[in-house]
Amino acid sequence: MSPEIQLAGIHPRSEKLIELTRSYERAGTSWSQVEVQFEQETRELIKLQKSLGFDHISDGALGWQDQLRTVARSLRGVESGTRYSRWFDTNTFYQKPIVAGKISAGEIDPKNFLQTRLLAGEKNRKIILPGPYTFSQLSENKYYEKYPDLLFDVAVAEREIIRRLRNEGVSLFQLSEPCLVYQPYRETFRGESEVELALRAIRSVVENNPGEFVIQTYFGDAAPIFSKLVDLPVHGIGIDLFETDVSSLSRQTSKTLVLGVVDSRESYVEDPHWIADTARKFRKQVDVQDLVFASNSDLKFVPQGIANQKLEALSKASELFEGSR
Amino acid sequence: MSKLFPIQEIGSLAKPKWRTKGLRQPLSAQDLSEAEEWAQKLGINDFHDRAKGILKTSDDKTRTREILELSTLYGLRLFETAGVDNDGVGGEQQRVEMYEHVIKAVEGMNLLGHVHSFDYKYFNKGVAESKVSRKRPIYTPEFSDVTRYAHRAVKVPITGPYTLVDWSFSGYYIQKQRASSPKSRKIEAKREFLLDIVEQVIRPEIRDLVDAGASWIQIDEPAVTTHPEPQEMELFVEAWNETVKGFSCKFSDHTCYPSEIGYKVLAEYAPKLDKCDQLALEFANRDTSRLGVDESSREGYSDLKHFVNAGFSGEFGLGVAHVHDFTGNVSSGAGQAIGRDLIESPELVRDRLLFATKIVGDPVKIWANPDCGLRTRTWDVSFAKLANITKGAELARETFE
Numbered sequence: 170m171s172p173e174i175q176l177a178g179i180h181p182r183s184e185k186l187i188e189l190t191r192s193y194e195r196a197g198t199s200w201s202q203v204e205v206q207f208e209q210e211t212r213e214l215i216k217l218q219k220s221l222g223f224d225h226i227s228d229g230a231l232g233w234q235d236q237l238r239t240v241a242r243s244l245r246g247v248e249s250g251t252r253y254s255r256w257f258d259t260n261t262f263y264q265k266p267i268v269a270g271k272i273s274a275g276e277i278d279p280k281n282f283l284q285t286r287l288l289a290g291e292k293n294r295k296i297i298l299p300g301p302y303t304f305s306q307l308s309e310n311k312y313y314e315k316y317p318d319l320l321f322d323v324a325v326a327e328r329e330i331i332r333r334l335r336n337e338g339v340s341l342f343q344l345s346e347p348c349l350v351y352q353p354y355r356e357t358f359r360g361e362s363e364v365e366l367a368l369r370a371i372r373s374v375v376e377n378n379p380g381e382f383v384i385q386t387y388f389g390d391a392a393p394i395f396s397k398l399v400d401l402p403v404h405g406i407g408i409d410l411f412e413t414d415v416s417s418l419s420r421q422t423s424k425t426l427v428l429g430v431v432d433s434r435e436s437y438v439e440d441p442h443w444i445a446d447t448a449r450k451f452r453k454q455v456d457v458q459d460l461v462f463a464s465n466s467d468l469k470f471v472p473q474g475i476a477n478q479k480l481e482a483l484s485k486a487s488e489l490f491e492g493s494r
Numbered sequence: 495m496s497k498l499f500p501i502q503e504i505g506s507l508a509k510p511k512w513r514t515k516g517l518r519q520p521l522s523a524q525d526l527s528e529a530e531e532w533a534q535k536l537g538i539n540d541f542h543d544r545a546k547g548i549l550k551t552s553d554d555k556t557r558t559r560e561i562l563e564l565s566t567l568y569g570l571r572l573f574e575t576a577g578v579d580n581d582g583v584g585g586e587q588q589r590v591e592m593y594e595h596v597i598k599a600v601e602g603m604n605l606l607g608h609v610h611s612f613d614y615k616y617f618n619k620g621v622a623e624s625k626v627s628r629k630r631p632i633y634t635p636e637f638s639d640v641t642r643y644a645h646r647a648v649k650v651p652i653t654g655p656y657t658l659v660d661w662s663f664s665g666y667y668i669q670k671q672r673a674s675s676p677k678s679r680k681i682e683a684k685r686e687f688l689l690d691i692v693e694q695v696i697r698p699e700i701r702d703l704v705d706a707g708a709s710w711i712q713i714d715e716p717a718v719t720t721h722p723e724p725q726e727m728e729l730f731v732e733a734w735n736e737t738v739k740g741f742s743c744k745f746s747d748h749t750c751y752p753s754e755i756g757y758k759v760l761a762e763y764a765p766k767l768d769k770c771d772q773l774a775l776e777f778a779n780r781d782t783s784r785l786g787v788d789e790s791s792r793e794g795y796s797d798l799k800h801f802v803n804a805g806f807s808g809e810f811g812l813g814v815a816h817v818h819d820f821t822g823n824v825s826s827g828a829g830q831a832i833g834r835d836l837i838e839s840p841e842l843v844r845d846r847l848l849f850a851t852k853i854v855g856d857p858v859k860i861w862a863n864p865d866c867g868l869r870t871r872t873w874d875v876s877f878a879k880l881a882n883i884t885k886g887a888e889l890a891r892e893t894f895e
Contacts, residue, residue, distance in 0.1 A: 179610075182610065184608060187608045187616050191616070193614065194614045234612070234613050235612065249821070252779055253612055253751065253779070254751070254753070255719075255752065255753040257720070257753060258720040258721050258753060259720070260611060260617070260660070260661050260717065260720070261609075261610055261611055261612060262611060262751065263612070411676045411677055411680065432676070432680075435665075435668060436606055436619075436621045436665060437663065437665055437668050437669060469610050470609055470610075471609060471619075471663075472607030472609060474607065475607070
């Protein structure tokens with residue numbers, strides 16, 4: 170079997186949709202016109218995934234304003250706040266969730282999370298959510314005295330969100346945990362105990378929770394915690410090949426590995442032969458049963474045309490990879 | 495003693511509808527009604543003569559020139575009327591925005607399309623398709639209009655080389671690298687791209703500005719705090735020092751909205767920046783909207799101590815007004831939330847300045863400014879914010895008299 174291909178994050182909006190949303194902000198376009206375009210682009214993206222042979226279909230979260238806000242607005246005890254913070258080292262921003270009370274799942278409207286109506290015909294639906302560790306790390310805590318209490322309350326609330334989304338037919342949940350590996354500054358390097366705490370929180374989300382889970386890391390080197398990641402009771406682990414020191418990975422695992430093998434932050438469209446070759450080298454290093462090809466993070470960092478070309482490159486690479494076996 | 499807490503703007507103002515529309519098509523008298531209203535407020539006495547000229551010209555190029563000149567004059571007068579001590583370049587009316595304006599003037603670069611920044615804000619991202627060089631002067635034509643009309647000191651904001659490179663796709667520079675790992679290729683490509691931008695684009699521009707009389711250049715580097723890795727910070731310092739080498743004008747750095755690590759890393763490297771006379775930084779965005787000069791009320795300004803502790807001895811441009819949408823609560827006396835805008839009260843501005851003075855230790859080193867350019871706010875809101883910064887600085891000044 171050739172490697173599966175998946176979306177690993179928020180997909181970019183087209184120039185047409187961008188212009189409509191800008192016009193809406195200037196009160197030049199009605200929301201219904203914007204909504205029609207959102208729907209049309211979601212349909213096109215679903216069609217594209219199917220034509221490229223994706224097994225799990227995502228709606229691309231085109232309407233998500235940032236990676237955290239949809240979850241933040243579904244939690245009691247969390248306010249959206251007014252502060253915009255930079256999303257890691259990108260030129261994009263997110264509204265910083267403010268933790269002002271005890272966190273629990275609030276009113277969860279699945280329509281805010283995914284386009285259920287447009288995904289109606291799809292059996293295998295994938296959704297991408299921030300993991301509990303990343304969500305809590307990127308929030309401003311004004312309530313909890315102890316960080317672990319905050320972390321585990323986020324985890325419990327996410328279990329409830331996941332339960333609701335499973336009822337909407339979602340079968341694959343990607344929990345994005347860039348904070349596990351993004352460690353750019355030496356003084357804030359995460360200690361082992363903090364990593365253990367984060368992994369325990371992830372465990373508490375996924376253990377005895379039906380559905381498939383992938384823990385996706387990006388913007389940092391997954392090698393230092395790789396052996397711990399593959400011990401998590403999840404279906405798959407995702408790593409960013411543009412940040413990870415593959416030479417220090419050496420391990421046999423029965424987990425599926427999601428290879429972030431196209432760079433969502435560069436416009437250069439990777440050659441499918443290079444992708445397949447890189448994946449082959451990876452498999453020589455790590456004895457892995459199944460591979461998934463994906464971008465290393467949200468493709469929203471490149472224009473839509475480039476993003477779609479990168480998906481096509483992944484699809485071709487998947488065929489080439491199969492041919493080599 | 496020189497005036498304490500002088501006011502400066504940071505760069506942009508929103509572009510009036512008549513300026514935006516007028517660059518695309520001929521205007522009607524109706525289109526200029528908003529300009530007429532503001533002409534009275536800002537004392538643009540020759541508005542009617544200028545309007546006649548704009549309306550009667552059938553030549554697109556002439557109309558564009560006249561509109562750019564007029565909008566620059568408006569921007570300068572808005573700052574001046576609000577009490578700003580340093581006019582800047584009239585709200586950057588002659589630029590598309592900070593990034594695209596430069597990229598369009600760079601040979602070897604192409605704008606690829608829009609990418610998401612936040613909410614419904616996007617930016618047009620460029621890619622290096624070959625070795626870069628300057629195609630034409632970037633800021634000098636604007637500076638020539640500004641010097642004709644400015645009554646006060648002029649500071650020219652320019653987009654810094656590190657930010658230009660960080661916000662672009664490396665394209666050509668990535669493809670030519672031979673390093674084996676994807677990560678090494680990216681690092682090597684960035685350095686080569688950056689040093690080319692410094693030498694081939696930014697330094698020639700600074701040379702032209704200085705030759706035209708510019709005495710203060712603000713280098714906008716919002717991208718720098720997004721890469722706190724030592725290797726990236728050293729690259730930033732190397733590029734900065736190369737940029738300013740041999741020039742004798744005043745240089746300041748403007749940085750805003752850092753990633754989670756805050757300003758801590760920039761503070762560590764700031765003393766290594768040659769000729770960096772001032773750091774103009776965003777703080778109000780991260781602060782509370784209540785009065786007070788205690789640490790908890792002024793939590794947004796705590797990062798200032800990192801700069802002091804690291805030994806940065808220059809001035810600080812203190813962000814005392816928020817420039818983005820505001821949806822929080824405002825305590826009594828601290829300001830007024832109107833729709834999506836917060837108009838900080840003079841008292842809140844005062845408290846921010848006084849708290850910062852406690853950390854910096856010397857009021858002479860502190861300028862008051864908005865967090866960043868005001869391009870996302872209406873002119874009414876921008877004017878109200880700047881006017882209250884002016885009043886707040888006056889209140890702060892009184893405490894030292």
